[in-house]
Amino acid sequence: MSPQFSRRPARRRIAGIAAAAGLAITAALTAPVAAGTATAAPAVQAGAIGPGVQIATPVTGGAELCTANFLYTPAAGQDGNRDEPGGRGAEHQAAPAGVLYLGAAAHCMAGEDAMSSVDGCSEPVMPEGIEVGIRGRDGKNYTGRVAYNSWAVMQDRGETDPQLCLYNDLSLIQLSPAAVAVADPTVPGFGGPTGLDTDGTEQGEKVYSFQPNQLVATPYKQGLSLGQPEGPRTHVVSTTPPGVPGDSGSGYLDARGRAFGLLSSLMLPTNTNGVTDIARALAYAERYGEVGALEVVPGRVPFTPGVLPLTELPGGPSLPALPLPDLTPAPLR
Numbered sequence: 001m002s003p004q005f006s007r008r009p010a011r012r013r014i015a016g017i018a019a020a021a022g023l024a025i026t027a028a029l030t031a032p033v034a035a036g037t038a039t040a041a042p043a044v045q046a047g048a049i050g051p052g053v054q055i056a057t058p059v060t061g062g063a064e065l066c067t068a069n070f071l072y073t074p075a076a077g078q079d080g081n082r083d084e085p086g087g088r089g090a091e092h093q094a095a096p097a098g099v100l101y102l103g104a105a106a107h108c109m110a111g112e113d114a115m116s117s118v119d120g121c122s123e124p125v126m127p128e129g130i131e132v133g134i135r136g137r138d139g140k141n142y143t144g145r146v147a148y149n150s151w152a153v154m155q156d157r158g159e160t161d162p163q164l165c166l167y168n169d170l171s172l173i174q175l176s177p178a179a180v181a182v183a184d185p186t187v188p189g190f191g192g193p194t195g196l197d198t199d200g201t202e203q204g205e206k207v208y209s210f211q212p213n214q215l216v217a218t219p220y221k222q223g224l225s226l227g228q229p230e231g232p233r234t235h236v237v238s239t240t241p242p243g244v245p246g247d248s249g250s251g252y253l254d255a256r257g258r259a260f261g262l263l264s265s266l267m268l269p270t271n272t273n274g275v276t277d278i279a280r281a282l283a284y285a286e287r288y289g290e291v292g293a294l295e296v297v298p299g300r301v302p303f304t305p306g307v308l309p310l311t312e313l314p315g316g317p318s319l320p321a322l323p324l325p326d327l328t329p330a331p332l333r
Helices: 012-021 031-038 150-157 162-167 177-181 278-288
Strands: 054-059 062-067 071-074 101-104 131-135 141-149 171-175 203-210 220-226 234-239 251-254 258-268 272-277 294-296 328-331
Touching: 101 141, 131 171, 141 150, 141 177, 150 278, 162 272, 171 177, 203 234, 234 258, 258 278, 272 278, 278 294
Parallel strands: none
Antiparallel strands: 054 062, 054 131, 071 101, 071 294, 101 171, 131 141, 141 171, 203 220, 203 251, 220 234, 234 272, 251 258, 258 272, 258 328
């Protein structure tokens, strides 16, 4: 039986950090609300499965609800052989024709007894291979299986590098044939992605995100990157409002429409978010996971953010003073 899209009963995972930051908890939505919001795009509509859909990881009595980022497919020319040493197996198995992965945050598959930290090297995590539910924009429920989870892989390897433990937060869900048949890589409203950003973001760079699981006027967010002061594996991003529980895993586009990150954490003492760098997370997955080299699937519609009713750019009290204070990543769960 696939996970049900009910409100998660274990409040400890979504209440503490939001209260500390003065945020309202609005993210644990029922599926009909999330689906209705996602179809309100004035410019670019998207298919049933793709960026922004809701993912349900099974837990006792309900589900952990998170948001998908982008679609990924095996890189062109991949032969199924592992070229990098040091991985868990001798070679990657050749992917079957039509394989498609939906991206999410690794922390969305944290174990039920996780202690609300962002340390992927020590927090309990569900095993790869578990089935998750996916709520399509067509109102139907679909399934997929976790083919890769960075937390599980890092723990299997005995990883201790703080940059990886705190900021390598990616899971990949292999879609079922039924989900593949209705998949669409296009980001609702915005269009794109146009590809993968591999050179990071800079302070003041404009960024965009589709986050439909908040009860706000528009799910189409524009914001500012405050650069990568914590290292190359995470971007510090300011939007109004910030990403909150339920938005975890949602994708971010740069000013050229390239996919660069996924929502991972809240950066205390500010209301900014920590956004995992996708290019580096995919490189780790290729080297140490079993999925091989992957590419972001481009959207079928050009990136056109100018026609949307966007959120306000952060400014004044919502934009932290620079230089930033010492930041501590805190969980969005």
